[in-house]
Amino acid sequence: xxxxxxxxxxxxxxxxxxxxxxxxxxxxxxxxxxxxxxxxxxxxxxxxxxxxxxxxxxxxxxxxxxxxxxxxxxxxxxxxxxxxxxxxxxxxxxxxxxxxxxxxxxxxx
Amino acid sequence: xxxxxxxxxxxxxxxxxxxxxxxxxxxxxxxxxxxxxxxxxxxxxxxxxxxxxxxxxxxxxxxxxxxxxxxxxxxxxxxxxxxxxxxxxxxxxxxxxxxxxxxxxxxxx
Amino acid sequence: xxxxxxxxxxxxxxxxxxxxxxxxxxxxxxxxxxxxxxxxxxxxxxxxxxxxxxxxxxxxxxxxxxxxxxxxxxxxxxxxxxxxxxxxxxxxxxxxxxxxxxxxxxxxx
Ligand SMILES: Nc1ncnc2c1ncn2[C@@H]1O[C@@H]2COP(=O)(O)O[C@H]3[C@@H](O)[C@H](n4cnc5c(N)ncnc54)O[C@@H]3COP(=O)(O)O[C@H]2[C@H]1O
Ligand SMILES: Nc1ncnc2c1ncn2[C@@H]1O[C@@H]2COP(=O)(O)O[C@H]3[C@@H](O)[C@H](n4cnc5c(N)ncnc54)O[C@@H]3COP(=O)(O)O[C@H]2[C@H]1O
Ligand SMILES: Nc1ncnc2c1ncn2[C@@H]1O[C@@H]2COP(=O)(O)O[C@H]3[C@@H](O)[C@H](n4cnc5c(N)ncnc54)O[C@@H]3COP(=O)(O)O[C@H]2[C@H]1O
Numbered sequence: 001x002x003x004x005x006x007x008x009x010x011x012x013x014x015x016x017x018x019x020x021x022x023x024x025x026x027x028x029x030x031x032x033x034x035x036x037x038x039x040x041x042x043x044x045x046x047x048x049x050x051x052x053x054x055x056x057x058x059x060x061x062x063x064x065x066x067x068x069x070x071x072x073x074x075x076x077x078x079x080x081x082x083x084x085x086x087x088x089x090x091x092x093x094x095x096x097x098x099x100x101x102x103x104x105x106x107x108x109x
Numbered sequence: 110x111x112x113x114x115x116x117x118x119x120x121x122x123x124x125x126x127x128x129x130x131x132x133x134x135x136x137x138x139x140x141x142x143x144x145x146x147x148x149x150x151x152x153x154x155x156x157x158x159x160x161x162x163x164x165x166x167x168x169x170x171x172x173x174x175x176x177x178x179x180x181x182x183x184x185x186x187x188x189x190x191x192x193x194x195x196x197x198x199x200x201x202x203x204x205x206x207x208x209x210x211x212x213x214x215x216x217x218x
Numbered sequence: 219x220x221x222x223x224x225x226x227x228x229x230x231x232x233x234x235x236x237x238x239x240x241x242x243x244x245x246x247x248x249x250x251x252x253x254x255x256x257x258x259x260x261x262x263x264x265x266x267x268x269x270x271x272x273x274x275x276x277x278x279x280x281x282x283x284x285x286x287x288x289x290x291x292x293x294x295x296x297x298x299x300x301x302x303x304x305x306x307x308x309x310x311x312x313x314x315x316x317x318x319x320x321x322x323x324x325x326x327x
Contacts, residue, residue: 035262036244101221135253139249214317
């Protein structure tokens with residue numbers, strides 16, 4: 001059993017979820033925020049049997065898209081705020097960041 | 110050291126938490142949403158020494174209950190929405206879904 | 219690759235995040251609640267290559283501070299509420315509670 005923690009952009013979350021559910025897979029959605037952009041994103045926690053992990057990754061690839069986003073990073077909290085000039089920066093925000101963890105024990109109660 | 114990610118129904122979360130705390134166990138609560146029902150539920154992150162894992166599972170069994178829930182799944186995002194007739198479906202929502210992970214390293218700072 | 223789940227107090231979260239980002243590290247923030255105090259705190263999910271784990275722990279130590287907090291635990295949900303006298307208790311709330319998990323597989327999609 002694996003537990004995949006999948007960080008995706010909000011606009012792809014619903015399509016990813018539908019893709020998983022329509023194939024009998026299950027997921028729990030955690031509201032999250034990107035550390036850099038400070039914008040809401042979605043972290044899906046997907047418990048999946050080892051043999052279906054490739055299916056999950058396939059569905060993520062089909063539904064989650066890399067996009068450019070223009071951002072103005074926030075002024076630093078500490079120091080040098082007087083000389084801080086906020087200028088917009090373009091960042092490539094990935095379709096998905098996936099961490100697959102091994103599950104020691106899985107129980108349905 | 111183990112880290113148990115335990116998804117439970119909101120109505121059982123407080124009793125589960127009380128059960129853990131009264132036995133000196135600790136937990137962090139993450140607000141979550143069920144992927145299928147799209148309703149709020151609770152994910153408890155419980156770090157526990159190996160020898161107390163059975164206690165945690167016991168408390169989960171005592172406090173978390175399986176229930177039937179009548180749901181009307183949302184219309185699909187893509188395709189065939191004109192012919193979609195939402196009809197209620199009864200699902201069995203488990204007391205708890207538990208993923209136990211092995212902790213490589215545990216630090217209190 | 220490791221995935222560090224780091225529970226910190228809200229007032230330290232932004233400094234911790236800045237410390238990580240300025241060193242090219244990445245994080246996803248999950249809004250969480252302490253099981254005991256029932257107050258909002260922050261859980262940072264930090265995916266990091268094995269060789270940079272010590273950097274992450276160092277930044278956590280620099281930015282997260284242990285504090286005393288006076289709390290009045292909530293009345294128990296079940297039983298004995300008539301005789302319950304809420305009296306404030308002082309608890310030591312740690313700078314950070316860190317769970318390091320091994321990542322089986324890491325994908326950027
Ligand atoms: N320290 C830094 N220096 C320079 N540029 C930086 C940076 N941190 C992030 N970025 C850039 O900003 C994008 C959005 O990052 P954010 O942290 O908001 O949102 C992230 C974060 O929520 C999550 N994520 C990515 N890598 C992670 C990791 N190693 N650990 C935890 N979460 C991660 O996935 C989202 C998308 O990440 P992605 O890498 O595709 O896209 C990142 C990357 O292009
Ligand atoms: N492998 C897994 N990975 C991550 N999280 C998991 C998981 N298995 C269960 N969960 C979490 O536990 C909640 C209860 O799941 P349960 O399987 O008892 O109860 C489920 C099940 O009876 C049914 N269900 C869920 N997904 C389904 C699917 N793809 N097809 C048919 N029925 C589904 O609807 C109930 C509520 O599901 P919902 O997603 O709203 O809420 C789920 C979800 O948040
Ligand atoms: N093993 C674990 N698994 C999952 N999450 C963990 C954890 N250990 C700590 N945490 C998280 O870190 C926060 C700070 O915990 P700490 O032990 O420093 O500081 C704790 C501790 O001094 C005390 N405390 C917590 N649970 C207790 C219990 N069962 N009995 C007595 N004191 C407790 O109250 C403070 C605040 O606790 P709170 O639960 O609100 O918030 C906790 C919780 O969100």
